[in-house]
Amino acid sequence: MRKDHSEQHALEREERPTFKGQLYESTQQRIQRERAELERYARMQKDSSALRNTAITFTVLVTALGCYYLGSLRPAALPESSTTPLYSAPKPHHDTSPGNLQAAWSDFIHIVGKENVSTDKVDLDAHAxxxxxxxxxxxxxxxxxxxxxxxxxxxxxxxxxxxSEVWWEPAVLGPTLIDTERCANGYSH
Incomplete structure (x- = not known):
């Protein structure tokens, strides 16, 4: 029986790995896990590169459109030079619709009185x-x-x-004489 016990003990020692064997086995398992993790990371990088490129493109596009919109809310500054060629000047917009002119007419009568607002042909021709x-x-x-x-x-x-009515004011006027807008095309002399 003694022999069986010592044989069994020897068999257990042979079945149980040595410290060196355990160390090598543990190191090998750790290296396999790291390799598997690196492969998984490489696959994720490949798969996510298209998604990342799409996200970057979308972000740049949305940012550009947002900046364009915000820039269009505030018009560009007018030139500060003493002379500006007509081709570089902003195109004027004048609201000379009949309804707008008639509304201003009543405002002018309220300000200066009916006797100081003229629609007589003689006065209109003289100021044309x-x-x-x-x-x-x-x-x-x-x-x-x-x-x-x-x-x-x-x-x-x-x-x-x-x-407030977006009318153009002629540049050369008398001291207190103000001509109204030319109804049809917005030009004045």
């Missing part, structure tokens, strides 16, 4: 052009009305109405 100009104004270029303010305060109030 000038004697010194070789250009003859067309019928469509006559003003809608002529306003005769008598104080600086009235001029200021008239200009506020004009700015």
């Amino acid at each position: 052009g000038s004697d010194w100009s070789s250009y003859t104004a067309k019928e469509s270029e006559r003003p809608f009305l002529v306003v005769f303010p008598s104080t600086t305060e009235e001029v200021s109030r008239i200009m506020k109405v004009r700015r």
